[in-house]
Amino acid sequence: MSLWVDKYRPKDLSKLDYHKDQAENLKKLTQRGDFPHLLVYGPSGAGKKTRIMCILKDLYGPGVERLRMEQLNFTTPSKKKLEIMTVSSNYHIEINPSDVGIYDRVVVMDLIKNVAQTQQLDVNGQREFKVIVLTDVDDLSKDAQHALRRTMEKYIANCRLILSANSTSRLTPAIRSRCLGIRVSAPTITEIVTILQGVCKREGLNLPTELAQRIAEKSNRNLRRAILMCEACKVEQYPFSANQNIAEPDWLLFIRAIARKISQEQSINTLASVRGDLYELIIHGIPNTIIFQTLVSELVKNCDITLKATIISQAALFEHRLQHGNKAIFHLEAFVAKYMYLYKKFLEDTIGDAF
Numbered sequence: 115m116s117l118w119v120d121k122y123r124p125k126d127l128s129k130l131d132y133h134k135d136q137a138e139n140l141k142k143l144t145q146r147g148d149f150p151h152l153l154v155y156g157p158s159g160a161g162k163k164t165r166i167m168c169i170l171k172d173l174y175g176p177g178v179e180r181l182r183m184e185q186l187n188f189t190t191p192s193k194k195k196l197e198i199m200t201v202s203s204n205y206h207i208e209i210n211p212s213d214v215g216i217y218d219r220v221v222v223m224d225l226i227k228n229v230a231q232t233q234q235l236d237v238n239g240q241r242e243f244k245v246i247v248l249t250d251v252d253d254l255s256k257d258a259q260h261a262l263r264r265t266m267e268k269y270i271a272n273c274r275l276i277l278s279a280n281s282t283s284r285l286t287p288a289i290r291s292r293c294l295g296i297r298v299s300a301p302t303i304t305e306i307v308t309i310l311q312g313v314c315k316r317e318g319l320n321l322p323t324e325l326a327q328r329i330a331e332k333s334n335r336n337l338r339r340a341i342l343m344c345e346a347c348k349v350e351q352y353p354f355s356a357n358q359n360i361a362e363p364d365w366l367l368f369i370r371a372i373a374r375k376i377s378q379e380q381s382i383n384t385l386a387s388v389r390g391d392l393y394e395l396i397i398h399g400i401p402n403t404i405i406f407q408t409l410v411s412e413l414v415k416n417c418d419i420t421l422k423a424t425i426i427s428q429a430a431l432f433e434h435r436l437q438h439g440n441k442a443i444f445h446l447e448a449f450v451a452k453y454m455y456l457y458k459k460f461l462e463d464t465i466g467d468a469f
């Protein structure tokens with residue numbers, strides 16, 4: 115039994131439910147003989163991966179859906195052995211080079227070189243090139259980005275890259291300028307409502323519009339999250355009711371609890387306990403940027419408008435450090451300490467004014 119997010123993931127460009135004009139343009143692109151490197155970017159759960167798989171299917175036919183998982187091994191110049199999981203078909207290979215952290219450069223270079231130099235398994239494949247899908251490229255180190263740029267130029271004859279990223283801001287201009295950019299913005303609330311109702315209809319369920327609307331709003335326009343929440347609602351209670359409880363992911367509730375703790379008491383003890391909580395989230399694989407952004411948005415809910423402005427500008431600074439530094443916990447914790455200081459000072463100043 116598969117989850118609705120997998121079961122109802124559209125498999126053809128013509129079946130994509132939103133950004134339809136873009137899907138049509140992509141179809142035209144795949145029909146031309148030549149095909150550029152692509153950079154598909156947009157927020158999490160907006161449908162990047164789905165669109166990429168549809169492009170591949172259009173290029174190579176249903177064979178790209180026969181996927182296998184493989185572990186690839188690499189050796190760094192200092193003879194350290196690296197292992198990384200890949201998903202591939204006879205026509206393409208998908209890899210997330212940031213899985214190997216600071217060694218991402220080795221993986222990027224070796225992988226592209228190997229793929230470009232090996233023969234296509236299926237010699238009747240309709241294309242002369244293979245596709246390498248690299249995900250989360252905005253997490254690549256600068257070194258790896260430079261290597262990527264050089265390698266993509268060198269092997270353009272035999273392989274094409276499809277890069278996927280949440281935003282282009284951390285990519286070097288050299289990479290951006292060598293790819294055709296495809297922006298997949300988050301679907302609107304109305305689009306999400308329609309998709310949720312479509313999914314439920316295909317399951318033979320009746321989803322009240324009001325509940326679909328509430329789920330869409332709670333999902334933060336992340337379609338994956340919306341569909342997962344909708345399925346969780348079904349497990350919790352069916353027939354649906356318009357005002358039933360919408361289960362939210364554990365990590366979100368956990369971050370909300372951290373934010374409450376920080377706003378209740380600003381002290382060394384709270385900071386120490388928050389450090390433990392942040393470690394807990396990191397250990398469970400919640401991405402640093404998600405932890406940071408959710409925490410900031412929860413914290414500013416408790417802030418007066420002037421304080422909010424200060425907090426947001428500080429958050430921008432710490433987020434920048436988080437993205438460029440290695441130890442996420444330092445920057446997360448430093449931000450919490452800064453928030454506590456600003457919040458406490460604000461309270462003291464305003465209470466002082468009141469007297």
Ligand SMILES: Nc1ncnc2c1ncn2[C@@H]1O[C@H](COP(=O)(O)OP(=O)(O)OP(=O)(O)O)[C@@H](O)[C@H]1O
Nearest residue numbers: 119123130131132158159160161162163164337338
């Ligand atoms: N056009 C669409 N119509 C209906 N459902 C869609 C569409 N695009 C995506 N979905 C659904 O949304 C879910 C999330 O999409 P996808 O995995 O493509 O997002 P993503 O942008 O790659 O996310 P991330 O960056 O977090 O990996 C999919 O599992 C699929 O069920």
